[in-house]
Amino acid sequence: MKVLIIEDELPAARRIEQLIRQQRSNVEVLAVIDSISEAIKWFAQNEAPELILMDIHLADGLSFDIFHAIQIHSMVIFTTAYDQYAIRAFKVNSIDYLLKPIDAQELKNALDKYDQMRSNTQKFDYSIINDLFDNLKNRNFRERFLVKYGNAFTYIQAQDIRYCFAEDSLVFARVMDGKKYALDHTLEQLEQLLNPSHFFRINRKIVLHIDAVEKIHPYFNNRLKLELQPSPGFDILVSRERVQDFKNWIDQ
Structure with a gap:
């Protein structure tokens, strides 16, 4: 399984890589990328990975901007230190997320979900990401x-x-x-x-x-x-x- 990690916090990236290697013996981590600009450049020069583990908040913005710049057909598991409510849509649309600090069992569950999706040849509609991005910007908070x-x-x-x-x-x-x-x-x-x-x-x-x-x-x-x-x-x-x-x- 070829995996790309997009994470701007080095300890978190190391933990993700360590945990995913513990869960899957056949994993190949292609790269660890820490910004939107580097991710866009990487995708232009390399074949798409099978799975991406992607932090939502990167040093140069929200990782959703990557999807605005290029087409990505790989499965994505998002990671975030932020609230779960805003990304609840992922739970019901065949894509998962992990709340930092990453829990080993939650990562296993996400990888099992990935395996099931691959076996069913299910594709994810990335228009959901645009809808989610809009929800994050327009969300009303308690006054x-x-x-x-x-x-x-x-x-x-x-x-x-x-x-x-x-x-x-x-x-x-x-x-x-x-x-x-x-x-x-x-x-x-x-x-x-x-x-x-x-x-x-x-x-x-x-x-x-x-x-x-x-x-x-x-x-x-x-x-x-x-x-x-x-x-x-x-x-x-x-x-x-x-x-x-x-x-x-x-x-x-």
């Missing part, structure tokens, strides 16, 4: 949240939230003036409800707003340590698996 305040209810504006964090099995939002409110949502749900241009999940416990970030420091084990405003009173670390995506998010 307000109803919250309890003492014995009454009030609401907070999504734009005023500086970060959401999990604590003692609950999820709280801290707003600009430092007040903390309990939310009736999980962090996974908040990833889907909040605009990813403004909010980013840096680890399992925190989703933060870009305006909360005061300073960024290198930290042990290839992680980043953040200073936030208002201060949360505990260390804020970007997990190693999300560092490159966080940098891309900051730099967009």
Whole structure:
């Protein structure tokens, strides 16, 4: 099986290659490419692979732009560190995706799905990718949240939230003036409800707003340590698996 990996985060690319070799003894990784421009150049000079594992967010844009530039007939498994809701269409249209950090069992399931598609000679309609791209651009995100305040209810504006964090099995939002409110949502749900241009999940416990970030420091084990405003009173670390995506998010 000839495979092409399109991934701009080297540790993630290495993990994908390691896991896919563990799952398939006959795999041949043709190349590891880290940008849209390099991918377009590679396809112009090489025969198409049987399978592509493709990150959605690359250093020079969204990988959907590759499909706008050239025709691709290979099967594609997408990878992403972003929310699952926006790419739900892939689940029902014979193409799969993996949420970072890549799980070995999920990769196995995706490869099994690929094998089944090949045996059925099923083809994927890539117009779905264009529809998905439009959905990502036009999607409506939550503007307000109803919250309890003492014995009454009030609401907070999504734009005023500086970060959401999990604590003692609950999820709280801290707003600009430092007040903390309990939310009736999980962090996974908040990833889907909040605009990813403004909010980013840096680890399992925190989703933060870009305006909360005061300073960024290198930290042990290839992680980043953040200073936030208002201060949360505990260390804020970007997990190693999300560092490159966080940098891309900051730099967009």
